[in-house]
């Protein structure tokens with residue numbers, strides 16, 4: 001397994017990644033190593049390609065007909081864009097949490113149990129009950145919902161719904177969790193809970209998160225990648241990006257001069 005000079009294990013190696021939406025060249029030659037059991041934040045002004053890049057990592061962009069992708073994304077020594085790789089299996093390994101909490105119109109229990117049952121990861125009954133409990137515990141929601149698992153997921157508060165979506169993601173035992181502005185629709189207390197949860201989850205998962213909130217990137221991310229106009233301008237330890245960036249554009253962005 002490849003290691004960088006600081007002895008981090010590389011989980012995802014992105015190699016000469018280009019993406020076009022029709023004629024719009026949205027990602028230009030992205031090369032980056034994402035490290036295992038770390039949180040990596042993607043920052044940059046609106047429209048710079050953060051979400052597009054994130055969606056490449058679990059082949060979500062395949063669902064958009066005008067998209068053309070070139071380059072490699074190697075996860076555990078296998079390019080996920082190779083012809084023999086099934087994108088559904090990629091999305092099982094690389095889970096995703098969205099900006100707006102989006103629980104299914106089902107009970108709290110079924111929100112978590114649905115995918116593991118569908119994919120045959122567990123059998124109905126005790127095995128499934130245990131997985132639901134573990135997933136809700138890991139997402140920090142168990143104590144708040146254990147007495148009302150039959151109630152609709154949508155009856156929870158926004159912050160609780162987002163933790164339910166995280167439980168749902170964890171339940172299929174992914175290796176990587178992608179988060180696209182996971183707290184932008186939440187109040188400060190719910191945001192704090194999600195950030196604390198991210199720091200706990202990185203012990204078991206590799207997390208990549210898009211954020212417009214510089215403080216959030218500084219608080220939770222080990223590594224930060226700054227994008228501008230579809231290019232990866234700078235990628236380094238978060239502290240370096242915020243305290244001593246080497247590129248003037250990065251400095252201008254993090255000091256609020258544009259974006």
Ligand SMILES: Nc1ncnc2c1ncn2[C@@H]1O[C@H](COP(=O)(O)OP(=O)(O)OP(=O)(O)O)[C@@H](O)[C@H]1O
Nearest residue numbers: 021024026044045046047048049050051052053064
């Ligand atoms: N589904 C799509 N179809 C066509 N073009 C798209 C699509 N999604 C994004 N784009 C274009 O790709 C470029 C990058 O957009 P993207 O949403 O990845 O940026 P972003 O940095 O995540 O922006 P924001 O911070 O506003 O969410 C933009 O020019 C955008 O218009």
